Amino acid sequence: MSIRRIDVGPRMSQIVIHGNTVYLAGQVGEPGGNVASQTRDILKTIDELLAKAGTDKTKIVQAIIWLADMGTFAEMNSEWDKWVPKGHTPARATGEAKLAGPEYLVEIIITAAL
Numbered sequence: 016m017s018i019r020r021i022d023v024g025p026r027m028s029q030i031v032i033h034g035n036t037v038y039l040a041g042q043v044g045e046p047g048g049n050v051a052s053q054t055r056d057i058l059k060t061i062d063e064l065l066a067k068a069g070t071d072k073t074k075i076v077q078a079i080i081w082l083a084d085m086g087t088f089a090e091m092n093s094e095w096d097k098w099v100p101k102g103h104t105p106a107r108a109t110g111e112a113k114l115a116g117p118e119y120l121v122e123i124i125i126t127a128a129l
Contacts, residue, residue, distance in 0.1 A: 021067055030068050032129070037068045039125040041081075046118035050087040053121045054094040061125055070127050072098070075105040079124040081112040091121055 022029035031038045042060050044053025065071050082091060088109065099105075114122055 022064075030064055032068055035129045037065065037070055037125075037127045037129060039064050039068075039127075041122045041124045043114070043119045043122050046116075048120075050082070050090040050120045051094050053119070054091050054123075057121060057123050058094065058098045061123065065125070065127060068127070068129070070129050072127075073100050073103040074128040075103070075125055076128055077126040078105050078107045080107065080109040081114060081122040081124075082109065083111070083114050083117075083120045085109075085111040087120065 016034045019032040020028040020030065021032070027040050029040050039061065042057045042064075044056035048056070062072060065074075080091065080095075082088060091109075112122075114120070
């Protein structure tokens with residue numbers, strides 16, 4: 016099976032396609048906002064990356080969400096719930112982690128089908 020990489024950088028690719036599976040790199044929002052605004056930024060970016068890969072959010076099979084503070088779980092979920100199509104909710108895990116910098120409050124990692 017071939018592997019295709021899209022938006023390749025020196026350390027990582029934003030998208031890797033292997034067979035019929037699409038893997039997105041972890042996405043973070045624009046620094047400076049709150050959890051809701053960063054989550055909206057991330058979800059918009061995910062939509063764009065999935066479109067580049069030839070798929071969409073209805074085909075997400077798994078989401079891993081990292082929050083800098085689990086106290087913001089409801090704030091993130093509010094944005095997530097508006098974005099995820101009814102009947103297409105993926106398997107999901109959410110945890111707390113120290114992210115790449117204190118300005119990042121949310122990171123979302125996506126796996127989707129083509």
